[in-house]
Each structure stands twice: as C-alpha cells, then as structure tokens.
Amino acid sequence: xxxxxxxxxxxxxxxxxxxxxxxxxxxxxxxxxxxxxxxxxxxxxxxxxxxxxxxxxxxxxxxxxxxxxxxxxxxxxxxxxxxxxxxxxxxxxxxxxxxxxxxxxxxxxxxxxxxxxxxxxxxxxxxxxxxxxxxxxxxxxxxxxxxxxxxxxxxxxxxxxxxxxxxxxxxxxxxxxxxxxxxxxxxxxxxxxxxxxxxxxxxxxxxxxxxxxxxxxxxxxxxxxxxxxxxxxxxxxxxxxxxxxxxxxxxxxxxxxxxxxxxxxxxxxxxxxxxxxxxxxxxxxxxxxxxxxxxxxxx
Amino acid sequence: xxxxxxxxxxxxxxxxxxxxxxxxxxxxxxxxxxxxxxxxxxxxxxxxxxxxxxxxxxxxxxxxxxxxxxxxxxxxxxxxxxxxxxxxxxxxxxxxxxxxxxxxxxxxxxxxxxxxxxxxxxxxxxxxxxxxxxxxxxxxxxxxxxxxxxxxxxxxxxxxxxxxxxxxxxxxxxxxxxxxxxxxxxxxxxxxxxxxxxxxxxxxxxxxxxxxxxxxxxxxxxxxxxxxxxxxxxxxxxxxxxxxxxxxxxxxxxxxxxxxxxxxxxxxxxxxxxxxxxxxxxxxxxxxxxxxxxxxxxxxxxxxxxxxxxxxxxxxxxxxxxxxxxxxxxxxxxxxxxxxxxxxxxxxxxxxxxxxxxxxxxxxxxxxxxxxxxxxxxxxxxxxxxxxxxxxxxxxxxxxxxxxxxxxxxxxxxxxxxxxxxxxxxxxxxxxxxxxxxxxxxxxxxxxxxxxxxxxxxxxxxxxxxxxxxxxxxxxxxxxxxxxxxxxxxxxxxxxxxxxxxxxxxxxxxxxxxxxxxxxxxxxxxxxxxxxxxxxxxxxxxxxxxxxxxxxxxxxxxxxxxxxxxxxxxxxxxxxxxxxxxxxxxxxxxxxxxxxxxxxxxxxxxxxxxxxxxxxxxxxxxxxx
Numbered sequence: 001x002x003x004x005x006x007x008x009x010x011x012x013x014x015x016x017x018x019x020x021x022x023x024x025x026x027x028x029x030x031x032x033x034x035x036x037x038x039x040x041x042x043x044x045x046x047x048x049x050x051x052x053x054x055x056x057x058x059x060x061x062x063x064x065x066x067x068x069x070x071x072x073x074x075x076x077x078x079x080x081x082x083x084x085x086x087x088x089x090x091x092x093x094x095x096x097x098x099x100x101x102x103x104x105x106x107x108x109x110x111x112x113x114x115x116x117x118x119x120x121x122x123x124x125x126x127x128x129x130x131x132x133x134x135x136x137x138x139x140x141x142x143x144x145x146x147x148x149x150x151x152x153x154x155x156x157x158x159x160x161x162x163x164x165x166x167x168x169x170x171x172x173x174x175x176x177x178x179x180x181x182x183x184x185x186x187x188x189x190x191x192x193x194x195x196x197x198x199x200x201x202x203x204x205x206x207x208x209x210x211x212x213x214x215x216x217x218x219x220x221x222x223x224x225x226x227x228x229x230x231x232x233x234x235x236x237x238x239x240x241x242x243x244x245x246x247x248x249x250x251x252x253x254x255x256x257x258x259x260x261x262x263x264x265x266x267x268x269x270x271x272x273x274x275x276x277x278x279x280x281x282x283x284x285x286x287x288x289x290x291x292x293x294x295x296x297x298x299x
Numbered sequence: 300x301x302x303x304x305x306x307x308x309x310x311x312x313x314x315x316x317x318x319x320x321x322x323x324x325x326x327x328x329x330x331x332x333x334x335x336x337x338x339x340x341x342x343x344x345x346x347x348x349x350x351x352x353x354x355x356x357x358x359x360x361x362x363x364x365x366x367x368x369x370x371x372x373x374x375x376x377x378x379x380x381x382x383x384x385x386x387x388x389x390x391x392x393x394x395x396x397x398x399x400x401x402x403x404x405x406x407x408x409x410x411x412x413x414x415x416x417x418x419x420x421x422x423x424x425x426x427x428x429x430x431x432x433x434x435x436x437x438x439x440x441x442x443x444x445x446x447x448x449x450x451x452x453x454x455x456x457x458x459x460x461x462x463x464x465x466x467x468x469x470x471x472x473x474x475x476x477x478x479x480x481x482x483x484x485x486x487x488x489x490x491x492x493x494x495x496x497x498x499x500x501x502x503x504x505x506x507x508x509x510x511x512x513x514x515x516x517x518x519x520x521x522x523x524x525x526x527x528x529x530x531x532x533x534x535x536x537x538x539x540x541x542x543x544x545x546x547x548x549x550x551x552x553x554x555x556x557x558x559x560x561x562x563x564x565x566x567x568x569x570x571x572x573x574x575x576x577x578x579x580x581x582x583x584x585x586x587x588x589x590x591x592x593x594x595x596x597x598x599x600x601x602x603x604x605x606x607x608x609x610x611x612x613x614x615x616x617x618x619x620x621x622x623x624x625x626x627x628x629x630x631x632x633x634x635x636x637x638x639x640x641x642x643x644x645x646x647x648x649x650x651x652x653x654x655x656x657x658x659x660x661x662x663x664x665x666x667x668x669x670x671x672x673x674x675x676x677x678x679x680x681x682x683x684x685x686x687x688x689x690x691x692x693x694x695x696x697x698x699x700x701x702x703x704x705x706x707x708x709x710x711x712x713x714x715x716x717x718x719x720x721x722x723x724x725x726x727x728x729x730x731x732x733x734x735x736x737x738x739x740x741x742x743x744x745x746x747x748x749x750x751x752x753x754x755x756x757x758x759x760x761x762x763x764x765x766x767x768x769x770x771x772x773x774x775x776x777x778x779x780x781x782x783x784x785x786x787x788x789x790x791x792x793x794x795x796x797x798x799x800x801x802x803x804x805x806x807x808x809x810x811x812x813x814x815x816x817x818x819x820x821x822x823x824x825x826x827x828x829x830x831x832x833x834x835x836x837x838x839x840x841x842x843x844x845x846x847x848x849x850x851x852x853x854x855x856x857x858x859x860x861x862x863x864x865x866x867x868x869x870x871x872x873x874x875x876x877x878x879x880x881x882x883x884x885x886x887x888x889x890x891x892x893x894x895x896x897x898x899x900x901x902x903x904x905x906x907x908x909x910x911x912x913x914x915x916x917x918x919x920x921x922x923x924x
Contacts (some may be wrong), residue, residue, distance in 0.1 A: 030429075034560075082611045091375045091432065092610045095564050098557075099610075102603030110596040222440070229433060265444045272441050276422060279430055 002133035004256040005249060010140035012248020013147035016231075017202035018224025019240030020151065021195040023233030025076075027171050028191040029084065031093040035075050035101035036199055037221020038108075041214060043068040043200030045108055048119045048212035057120040065200045072196025073189050075100050080192075081185070101217065108214035116211040124208035143205035150198055151241045158237075167191065199224075223247065226271050232281020239283035246270075246282070331486070338482040342474030349478055350546065355585045356485045357543050362565040362577030363488045364535035368528055369563070370572030371501070373428075373508040377559040378419060378435030381442040382412045382533040384554025386540020387460065388452055391549045394461035396451070401461055401545075408541045409534045416533020420526040439556045446551040457550025460543075477545045484542055485578075488535060491786055493574050498788030499801050500781050502768045504528070505761045513759035516721060517837065518747035518776040527782075568609045570616025579617050671699040672735070673845050673876045674720065679729035681712075681719055689715045690726070691900045697845070697878060697893075702871055704887045704908070705880045707897035708920060713880045714756055716897070717847050720878070721753045722746045733845070748776060750844030754851060756880075758830035762823035766814065766833040769822055770805040773837035808840040809833070813862045827854035835866070845876040852883050860886050888912070 018040060025033045033039075047064035051057055079096040086092070123138030130136070158164035169177040170187045178184050202220070210216060224244070228234065231243020247267050254266030274282055341352050361379055368374040386408045393399040393407070423434035446452045463477035473479060495501060506514040507521045514521050543549070565584045570576025587605075591598055613620055676695040682688040689712045697703045705713050718724040720731055722743040731738050733749050752773070760769045775781060778797060788794035809818045814832040817825050822833065831851055838846060848867075852860050860883065867877065867890055881887040888894070888908035896903040896911060898920045904911060911917055 032433075079607055083614075086611075086614045090614075091369075091563070092567060092614060094375070094377075094432070094560060095567055096607045096610045098560050099564075099603035099606040103600050103607075106596040106599035106603070110594070110600070226437075226440075229437065234429075261448065265448045268437075268441045268444045271437055275434060275437060279423065279434065 002130070003135070004252040006130065006134040006136050007140065008249035008252035009245055010136060010143050010248070011206075011252065012227075012245035013143045013241070014202045014206045014244070015220070015223045015227040015247050016241035016244020017147050017150060017205070018199050018220055019227030019231065019233055019244045020154065020237050021199040021202070022224055022228045023237035023240040024154070024191055024195040024198065025188075026228075026234055027237050028167055028188050029076075029080060030171070031080055031084070031097065032225070033075060033080070033192075033195070034094070034097040034221070035079070035104060035217075036195070036224060037217030037219070038101045038104040039068050039072050039075070039196040039217075040199040040203040040220055041108060041217035042071050042104065042196075044119065044203040044207045044210075044212045044216055045112060045117075045214065047204065047207065048117050049112070051120045052117060057122065060120065061204050064204070065197055068196040068200035068203075069193040071104060072192045072199075075196075076188055076192040081188070101221075105214055105217055112212075112214055114214060116213040119207035119210075119212045121208050122204070139205065139208050146201060146205060147241060147244075150201065151238050155238050163187075163190075223267070226267060228281075230271055230274050230282055232278075232284030235280065235284045239281060242283050243281065334482070334486060338479060339474065341482060342476075342478035344474075349475060351586060351589050353478060353481050353546060355582045356481050357539050357546070358562070358565065358585045359578040359581035360485050360488050360539040360542065361536055361562050362569070362581040363485075363492055364532045364539065365562050366566045366571060366573075366577045367492060367495075367535070368532045369566055371495070371504040371508065372525055372528055374424075374525065374529060375432040375563065376435045376529065376532065377432050377556065377563070378416075378438045378533070379536045379562045380554050380556060380558035380560075381435070381439035382416060382536035383540040383543065383558065384439075384442050384446060384551070385412050385415060386537035387544040387549045387554065388446060388540075389537075390541045390544040391458055391460045392451055394544075395458065401464065405538065405541050408537045412537025412540075413530045413534035415537075417526055417530035419533070420529035424522060424525055424529075436556055436559065439554075439559050443551050443555040446554065452551070455551060457548050457553075460545055460547060460549050463545040480545075481542050484538065489574060489578070494788050494790065495785050496574060497798075498781070498785040498794065499771055499774070499778055499798060500785035500788070502761065502764055502772050503775055503781070505764060506769070506772045509761045509763075510759035512723060512743075512755060513834075513837075514772065514775075515723070515743040516747055516753050516755075517772050517841070518744050519772075520742070520744045524782070564606050564609075566616075568606065568613070568616055570618030573616070573618040576616050576618040673697050673699045673733075674878070675730075675732040676716070676720065677730045677732070679716065679719055679726045679731070681715055681724055681726040681729075688727075689900050690719070693729070693897070693900070693902055695895060695902070695905075697876060699876055700871065700874050701892035702867065702877045702879060702890050704891035704894040705878055705897065706882070706884065706887070706894060706911075707903075710899075711897040712900045713897055714849055717753065717849050717878070717880060721751065721847060747841075751847070752838035752841055752843035752845075753847035754831070754834040754838055754849055756849040756853070758827075758834050760822045760830060760833060763821060765819055765821055766825060766829065766836075767802065767805040767809060767818040769833055770808050770837045770840055771801045773808075773840040774801055774804065775841075777841060804840055805836070808836040811839065812836045812866055813859065828856065828859055831855060832859070832863075835863075839866075839870065843875060846870070846878070848877060848879045848881075850880055850882065852881060852886055864890060 018036060021039070022032060022036050025031065025036075043061075043064035045064075046067045047057070047060040050060040050063055075097065079100040080093055083090070083092040083096050123142050126138035128136050128138060128141055158167060166177070166182050166187055169180070170182060170184050174184045177187075202224075203216070206220070227244035227247050228240040229243070230246055231239035231241070233240030233243060247270070250270045251263040251267045254262035258266065278284070341349055344352075361383055365376060365379050368376050389408050389411055390401065390404050393404055394401050399407075419435060419438055423431045447455055452458070463480065465471070466473060466476045495504075503514060503519055504524070506517070507519065507524060511521055540554075543553075561584055565580030566577050567580070568583055569578065569580025587602060588598060591601065615623075674695070674697040676693055679690050679693040680688055681690040693712070693716060695703075695716070705716065707713055715724060719726050722738065722741055722745070725740070733746060733751060736749070738746055738749070778801060784791060784794055788798070806815070806818050809815055809832075812832045812835045814829050814836065817829050817833075822830060825833070831854055835848070835851060852863060855863060864886055867879070871877065871890075879887060879890070888911075891908050893905060894908050894911045895905040896914075896917050903916055903920070904914050906914070
C-alpha cells in the first residue's frame, strides 16, 4: 500500500526536477525549452560513456553535468536569444527549441546508436526497508533528497539573494531590467546553465534504472512538462516539484490499482482533469489550493 | 458624416456602382485551371510521385487549418495533430470495422472535430496566449496516448485505412480518384482563406488578435469568434485526417505532438498569415525526408538545423521575404499609386479650412440638451487587486445630446470610470444605467450594440493594416452577415458591393476627421495623433448615440485640435451624447455642457464649465492655483 506512495514520490521527484528545470528557464525568458529532456539525456550519455571507458563515476557525473550546462547555454544562444530578439512575444521558440532538441537527440543517436548502454549503479543496489510497508533503493532516496535540496536551494536563491531578485526583475520586464543596468543576457545564460544542471541531476538520479539511451529525453521531457503544468510552474518554479510528486504518485498508483500499463495513460488523464479545474496549475497563486490559503502580504 | 449615420448599409440600386470583375478574377480563373491540370497529372502519375504530392497536399490542408487561427487570431494551436488523428481514426475505425460509408464519414468527422475544437477552445480560452498553446498541446498528448492504448485503435502498429471508392466507369480516364479528392479539398481550403482575407471580417479578426479591447468596443463578441474559428480550424484538421486515412496505415506516431509542431514549422517557414505560405511550408517539411535521402539521423539533424535557421533568418517566412523583395522593387511605383488612389474629396477635406459641417450636408442647429438621461452611474466603486479603491461612490448623470467633460489630475480615476461605463472593468459596487437599462455584467460588445462607442487613451489598433481598414472594424455590426458571408465574400456580387461601400465609408469617415491623406497608410507608419484620429473615425462611422473619448487630443497639433473641436461640435449638433476625458481644458471647456471633476476617485463637483472654473477646490487640486 505504502509502496506505491514511496516509489511514486521517488520517481515524481525526478519528474519534478525536470519540471523545475523547465520552469526556471520559463521564469526568466517566458519560453518553454523543448530541448530540456535532451539536456538531461546529455548528462546521462556522457556519464555512461566516460564510466564505460574506465573513469570513476564521480568524474563521469561531473563531466556529464558540465556537458549539459554547456549544451544548455548553447540552446539559449542558438535557439532562444535570436528568436526573442526579433519578437519577444512571438512563438518562434516553439520551433527553434524543438529543432535544437532534434539536433541533440539525433546527434546522440548517431554517435552512440539507438540502443541502451550501461549506466553506473551508484546507490541502486542498496535497499532501505521502511518496516514492512515499503522498500526503496538507495538511489530512490537519493533522488528525493536531491530534489528537495535543489528545490529549497532554488527558492532561497530566488528570494534572498541579489541574483534571485535580478532574475525576478528580468522575468517581469526584461527591457526595464536592462534599463537598470542588468545584463539580461548573462542572467538568461546562468538560468539556462542552472536549468540544464538540474535536468542533468535528474538524469543521474534515474540513469541507474533506465540505462543510457539517446531517446531518454523524449519521455522524461514530456513528464517534466506535465509536472510543470500540473503544479503551475509557469508562475512559481518550485510548484513544478509538487506537480512532479503528484504525477509520480498518480502514475505508480495507476500501476498498482488499475493494471501494469495504466501509467502510460493515467497521468495524462490527471493532467487533463487538473487543467479543466485549474488552467494555471494546481499550486499556482490563482489555483484552487491558493484560494484555501490565508492571504499573506507579498510572497 | 451623413453617409456614416445611416444605420444599415445602403441596399443595392442606390448610387454605389457595382464594381466590375477585375483582372484578378481572370488570373484567378486561369490559376484554377492550371491547378486542375496539375491535379490531372498527379492523378495519372506513378504511385511514388503521387504519394509524395498527396501527403504534401494533406499537410498543406493541415497547415492552412493552423494558419487560420495562428495567423488571423494569434492562437498558436498545438492541437492540430490531435484533431488530425481524430479524423483519421474515426474514419478508419467506422469504415473498416463498422462498414460506414466514407462520404457520410466526412460529415461525421467534420462534426466531431468541430465540436471537439469548440469544447477545447471554450475551455482553454479562459486563459489566453501561451496557455492556449499548452492546453492544445496537452490535448494532442492525451489523444496520442488514447490511440496507443485503446484496443479499438490497434495500438502502436495502427491499422490500414479504408480504400477510396473508384470513379464510375465514365470518369475512369481521370486517374486516381483519391488524388482528385485531396487536391480539390486543398483548393477548397485555399479558396476559403483567400475569401476570408478579402472580406470585411479580416480586419475584425486581426483586431481581435492585436487590439482586442478595440474589437470588443466595436461590438465584436471576441470570445465567440475565437471559439468559432478554432472550431472551424479543428474541423479542417479533422477533414485532413479523413483524407489522410486513404493514404495507407493509420498509427499513433503520425498524429503525436511532433506533428503539431511540424505543422507550426510549416506555417512559420512558409509565412504566417499568408494564403500560400502554409502550402510552401508544407511542401518543404513533408518533401524534405524524400528529397534529402541520407542517414536518417543526419537527416533529422539537418532538419532541426534548417528549422532553426528558417525561424532565425526568415522570421516572416518565405512569403514575407518574397514580399519584401518585391516591395523594394516597386516602392517607387506604389508611392505614386497611393496619391492617385486617394479620392478627390479626400484631398479637398484634408485641408482643415474646408468646413466639415457644410460637407456633411444637413446642418442641424445647435440645440439645447434634452432632459432625457442617456447614461447614469450610481455609487460606482472600483479598485485594482488589493490596492486602494480607485473609484469611491461615483455618481454621474449624462443627458441626451450633451457633451460631458471629465477632468481631474492623473490617477483620479477618469480612465477607470470610462472602462467601467464601457464594460471592460466590473465595479465592486454600484450600477451603470445606459438608456434606462441597467447594464451591469454586460460585456463591452453588448453595450456597443446599445449605441455606446469609445476610444482608448493609448490607441488600440492593428498596426499591419491601413487606417481605412482599421476604421471598417467600426462597421462590424452594420454589415449584415459579416461572419456568415465571409467564406464566400469576394465571390458574391453583394459581397463586392458591400466591400466597396465599407471602404468608401471608411475613407469618408477619415476625411471627416481630417486624416484623409493617411487613409492608405499602415497604422504602424502613422504618427500618434493620426492613431487618435483613426480611432475617432472608427467610432464615428458606426453612428453612435453615446461616445466616450479618452484623451482624444493627445498627440495632435494645435491645428488638428482646432479641427477636432469642430468635429465634436458637429457630432453634438447631430445629437450624439459625449463623455470626453481631457487635460487640455482650453480645448475642452468651450465644448462642454457639463463638466465633472474627479479627484482621488471621488466626484468633487459637476457643473458648467464656468462653475467648475470658479470652484476653489478645483482651482486648487487641478488648475494648481
């Protein structure tokens, strides 16, 4: 009974991290980076490749994350910035970020082939028992911890540091922000690097159980997107994490109570229902949960 | 002005001449014949060429369906792949497993996808823009998941679509019937968007896209039109799915979200909001893998790179670039044409010294305001968010035929009050009574139908079309069947006649406000003051009973202000009631029968201009003495 909750939270944290990664770049540039899943895949592939060549997993993971960050910044410079420079409110980025995703994904498939290669186990072989109710692998617990830490760190930076406030200012009105002397290009590049790192971390968390595959980005990118939408991450990035956890629980729950393939469609049903009830997401400031909360001044 | 004051367009038989069929009609006819010849060759061609062309044509239909909403209304639907899938699956399943007639199924498909589109539109347009794109994206995701996981759809492998019925024997010389069907469907869709672009509905659609408050204030029920057009777009996408099902296997991968995005690539690459751009884009995208036949991964990489390059370097698409090149060549010639095209009376009235009242014909003596109350506000309270109230207990009475000035320092709530009266803002308390009807809760479009028109402080207009085209938006509820007839407009004699009338009225209206020489200029190219005059022309053309003008003299030169004062006095003499918000009291006070002074959201005083001028508090808070 509790098993599906526990493993749902674990996988949900991975979805949530990708959702947050999407939300961070959305927060600063008002675009959804459709190459986010592919940024996660880059970390997974590079890590697997280096570990396969005999490097230590630490080196592999570090190089993988660095590679994601670089590709993330490139995605901004190539697929986002030129488009927004032409028309900040247009929708050209839908096409260009998707084009970027196609390039990254197919380049990976070209180099590594379409089949999966092994990924270091990390903590996947240890298991932790919670009484008789549930059992999680060390890797799953690691995923939960990392996701919560990342979410908390992001909120701390956003609310309590100058950089976070610069990010907020850029998000609200880039022209005004640059009039204040903020280099919005740098802010956006940092946001894309951070978001790629977060997606890469999600890849490191899930890699031991999925193995490394060039097409990993498709599935996880989609689930990350759903996590963001359910949560309302377009307003507050942290809510994407809540959305991811909800998504993970509902997927695992569907597997446990409906049938073993129900996780293929059940989350989409949840998503559709939530968007009917609350188009801006469940945890957004106008969402149904916000109406229950007492009104506080500022946020 | 008099022509503008007729309530309906003049019936045929009056002075307006029937425009003759232009050279364009001849060229159009030749193009259609050439297209039919091409179709004949495609229908007779070998199967591999046929399949390439027909797949491209189906995607062209799909791209046109997207451009219909993305180009004309700015609604970037990512649901086209989903509706495409509904069309294909409904046809395949009902024809293959239940033996329904395929032609009956066309109507079933159009109805099903049309209703689905209306539902999705009604649901997602509560929140606009990006959320519309996202919601439709999710619709496609959910549909793909259903297609993959339901038993009846045949899972990931999909199932073979139905065969298209053969021609009767007599017509068998025409080649493959499915080719004729698909090519004619494409022709029909091109005809549809071609016609809509040439109907008076087109400026209205663009105004919904770029200047929704302007459209609403002209009486357009914008959300209804958005949902309706999206429903049509979904039905066309479903129809494309119906066509597609005859071309082979129907499987979930052909209708997933990447298809939706590819359709957007087609539209953007070819040129958004153009008639032929989507077709060029669809040919490029669907023929690309056939023509560039290399390692599939390299091919995908190349495709990704090309779509980024296209978006970055051709943001207006192939058609946009072509237009700019052509425009560069012709610029000299068109400049000359502009001056020629201007009607002679426009040139005459462009000179403000010509008396506009005399031009309008009937001159009614300036008469005293009647006692009938036109508009009444009782105890209006209004605020934004959690901030302090912007209006507090505002009472306002405006009698028929009077000019009522509304003055006050910045931030005193003048524009807020205008928005409350026009229906853009809902007051937290109080009642607005228009022509003795309480109109609380009615949207701006319903109030416009009661004869209320307004202008905006910051002009809300469509920048990419001419001022005259913007002015025609004001005629929205004066043109009978503007929505109904749009699909066939330029082909109907009555449509061509009404187009001529509306264009003439728009130019007349611009002449009347003194912006005649700008009638053929795009709004993006005109000065700020002309934008204000264009707004004024767009409201005057509708012959309103009551007019709210929000700082109409902003950005006008002294000469233009003097002319504006004469226009307003003339309107008053025709019995139009006006509320004018303005800071230039020297311009405003001589016009006004009554002036209301607002300060900090409260009415200080209502009285004649002299009373207001003499009032000590007004002198202190407003005139700064």
